[in-house]
Amino acid sequence: MPWPASYYAATANKAPPVTPLEGGIRADVCIIGAGYTGLSAALHLAERGFSVVVLEAERIGWGASGRNGGQLGIGQRKDQRSLEERLGKEWARRLWDLGVESNALVKELIARHAIACDLKPGLIHAAWKKSDADWHRSEVEHMASEYGYTKMRYLTREEIRETIASDCYHGGIYDEEGAHLHPLNYALGLARAARAKGVVIHEESRVTGISRTDPATVKTAKGSVRAAHVVLACNAYLGALEPRVAGAIMPINNFIIATEPLGDEARALIRNDACVQDTKFVIDYYRLSADGRLLFGGGESYSPNLPKDLAAFVRKPMLRVFPQLKDKRIDYAWSGSVAITLKRMPHFGRLEPNIVFAHGYSGQGINIATLGGKLIAEAIAGQAGRFDIMARLDTPKFPGGTWLRYPGLVAGMIFYAMKDRLP
Template sequence: MNLLYANDEVGAYPASWYAATTPPLPPFDALRGELRADVCVIGAGYTGLSAALHLAKAGRRVVVLDAHRVGFGASGRNGGQLGSGQRVDQDKLERMVGESRARALWDLAEDAKGLVKALVEEHRIDCHLKPGIAYTASQAADVADLQDYAALLTERYGYADVAPLDAEACHALCPSPSYKGGLLDMGAAHLHPLAFALGLARAAQEAGVQIHERSCVHRLDAGSPATVRTDAGRVIADHVVLACNGYLSSLAPSVSARVMPINNFIVATEPLGGETTRVLTKDIAVADSRFVVNYFRLSHDGRLLFGGGESYGYKFPRDIAATVRKPMEQIFPHLKGVKIDYAWGGTLGITLKRFPYLARVAPNVLSASGYSGHGVGTATQAGKLMADAIAGETDGFDTMSAIPTPAFPGGGALRTPLLVLAMSWYALRDRLGI
């Protein structure tokens, strides 16, 4: 089964609150016949659109191909959290790669946040960008870890936008009885993810990028030049950027062995009116310390947008609302039975060590994927790093690609069952509070 079509109608956005509150762009024509380009970008999410925009600004002829529509995948469905750092915390990165390289990765991550904010401002993207993410915990050990991490960022990295939260301060922000403390990062942010993706697409189009939707790539012939083939056409290009994340499939087996698709789910409640302050007292986002993370924020029209639950097969659950309602009501018991107006799922890519996988698949083929739930900033930056690398400025790309990314054990046949076993164990630990 092809993940591109397992859960979605061809060329149609899912019935999400994001799609309901963002005017779509006029459809881009499907590719017909042959095109010549300097760069062909496969995938029109944050990674591909950022790469295309930065390449076009540098004077390159760029063609973007997407099997559905711009921002159709995880870029238009995620929790909208623009976090600080990498997906892996700095203390763990220091143990993985040493303090010097960990600091370089922190600096890159700070640049990623700055890049998103600068693109929003430069291109006047109306995506409700707001500061602040709280990271919360339910167990005393996890609270201590988060507070210690806030101290590490302040003392070792000179990061002044983070502060620890004790139980009282945490409840003052988020009155959930589940959370006992954590940290607040006001340098992080949250936004409307589909609006941001569509804003990038508009900016890319204005810069001269040629975008083709409903143009599924089924074959890539790496060479000099490379040939990218769809059902109705092909692109001959000097360089290719793979920006498919969880939807890459068989286009690059070496990448697919290291980046595994999983599904995540979000609901939007009915407008809560005056009850919003029983969820959050400030317009920040929240992510908790559970292995299967719960993440949430308030929408600009007063709904709770709550993400929770994962699945590891091809198909989404039959009742997404019921899947997410369970963790939502555990965090907010007072919302038991609240009406859910929208429920949707999305497919993202994860790696074994939860660090993004950037790779040179062939001399003129670059790939970036596996953002593991940290893609708003990292994916946008990865697109720019690939654009820079094509221009000969490889430092940022090389720093990210130097992190070892092992393949998932078990190969294509066994990696999903093995992952399900591991995830089930950690989910059980969450439920038992151990």
Template sequence: MNLLFSNDKRGEYPESWYAADATPLAPFDSFRGETSADVCIVGGGYTGLSAALHLAELGYDVVVLEAHRVGFGASGRNGGQLGSGQRMDQDGLEDLMGQDTAHKFWTLAEDAKKLVKDLIAKHNIDCHLKPGVADLGFGKRDVSELQDYAKKLQDDYDYADVSPLNKEESQALCPSPAYGGGKMDWGAAHLQPLSFALGLAKAASNAGARILENAHVHHIKDGAKVTVQTDQGRVKADHVILAGNGYLGNLNRKVAARVMPINNFIVATEPLGDDAAKVLTKDIAVADTKFVVNYFRLSHDSRLLFGGGESYGYRFPNDITAKVRKPMCEIFPHLRDVKIDYAWGGTLGITMKRMPYLARVAPNILSASGYSGHGVGNAVQAGKLMAQAIHGQDSGFNTMASIPTPSFPGAGALRTPLLTLAMSWYALRDRIGV
């Protein structure tokens, strides 16, 4: 079974609010026959489109192969949060790699945010980019850790855009009874993720990249010239970039052993009108401290976009609305009867350490994936870093590739059952408040 075709209609975006809201692009050409390129990119999400744009601007002949439509996967379905730092916090990075290296990763993360914002401005991408992401906690320990971390970023990383939130300040932003405080980051941001992906695709195409849709890659043959085989044709290229993330499947065993696909779900309520102020009083995004994170924000037409719940394996649950309504009502009990207009799922890639996995898996094949829910910035930056590496400027790529990325236990047939067992345990801890 293939995740690319397990839950969606071939060549169509899921029925999400993002797809209903975005200004569509005309379909790109499908692919049949044989062609050649300097670089062939497998995957038309943030990673692949960013790599294509930057390579085309450097003068390379680039082909992007997307199995469905550009932005079809996690790039067009996610929570739209452009977070600060890496997915692993700076304390964890300091423990893992030392303070000097942790500071390099903080700088890279700041560069990733700036890159996204600069691309939106440069290419006039209308994706409703807005500043502000709050991280909110439940109990005293959660809240204290978030507040202390905000102070650490201020003191140790000279980051002035973040500040601690006490309970009153938290409630003034998000009137949910569930939260007791946390931190507010005005340097982070949120956006309409599919609109951003479509804007990147348009920019890459305008720069000269050849984007081909409905081009499912099922085999890659290494060599001085790499052969990328699709259902109806093949591409021969000097370099290949693997940019499929959670949808990459088993195209490369080294990546498959280290990047696990998991499914996450979002709903969009009916427009809330004046009642939107009972959810958020400012146009910010929120993520909380649950292991299976709740994340939410208001759309520009005053809907609540609420993400919550995960599943492991190939199939989405039959009733996504019910799966997400439960955590949504734990945060906002007054919305128990609100109408849900859209409910959708998507597949992302995670790693054991929740840091992206960048690797040179063959002399002329680069891969980036496993953004672990932090992909709006990481993925766009990874595409640029791989483009630079192909161009001979590989210092940024090598820094990201230096992250230790162990294989999942039972990297073959047992990895999904083992992951399910581990994730279920942490989800149980969430429920019982451990």
């Protein structure tokens, strides 16, 4: 089965033939899910000498890992001042250090394994409201004084207009350590690197059950894996596989479009070729592709059903930012599910001594999920200190659990979306 139609699927690097699992096999570790978390864990475990099998229900990078906006951030999903207020400065500092490492890890893996994924530098946080611009100015000062991080630069309203051909923004931050990339090709590159280290990957091998034994048995329709350790790396596609943690995450749909190639007009839209994300609760995020298209994510949907016309749905917020594109063709439109948590921080932990999980990246998945895989490998190898920093984060379940969580989310999203529209 091919990947869902998208610009990324249409420009994906060549991948090996699909080999579903058949029969019973053994491994030190069985990983469920071939997204960033699972592939990073597989690669880092193999480098430590573990035998690893990865089971993927569909294709490598099928979920958010192959369909996201391609924006590589730094730090955690929540800003440092929020983490300081919630957790204290010492714990916030530990999370910042891990967040910085996560950004560097992605770049290091791309360089070390020669992953062709169109990596480009620069990320702009664009202030939708004047109060957001004031907050951005103080954030740059705070990060420099308290963390020694000087890679952020405040952009005035005039400077951001010189950089982005839009009148929407009141200011912003340019972060030179941020970056953007082709997310599916990054996932395929991780898989290629993992296979080179001996990892076995079975696609189209949906897991139907996991025994609570030691060693555990992981079953699919046509086979099984007996393993000393099991890693749940399913994120928004966990479904009913593990009810004990499913209620802590909420799968939501994101929508992205890709214009026709814009030629010389492309660079005029974002003059420094950085990726951009704004400060609305229901954010717009966009960047230029390697072949000069605008990739734009945005729009609001409070129904589990997808809009009938995705291209028209996302075109509306795109034209609010770039009305000059009104006559440009939309060549691709797609959706994908990401997993959010109530507090917008990832959910790490253990279910049994031999079953670990990490999910709920809430839109910060490229860097934090890649790091999550590395921390899982450390924990399985007996060095759990850094994994436990993430696992200690309080991640409450959504009210109503897996069955009734959705109505509460809808009410909350409508409230915050309305705030986006206020001056």
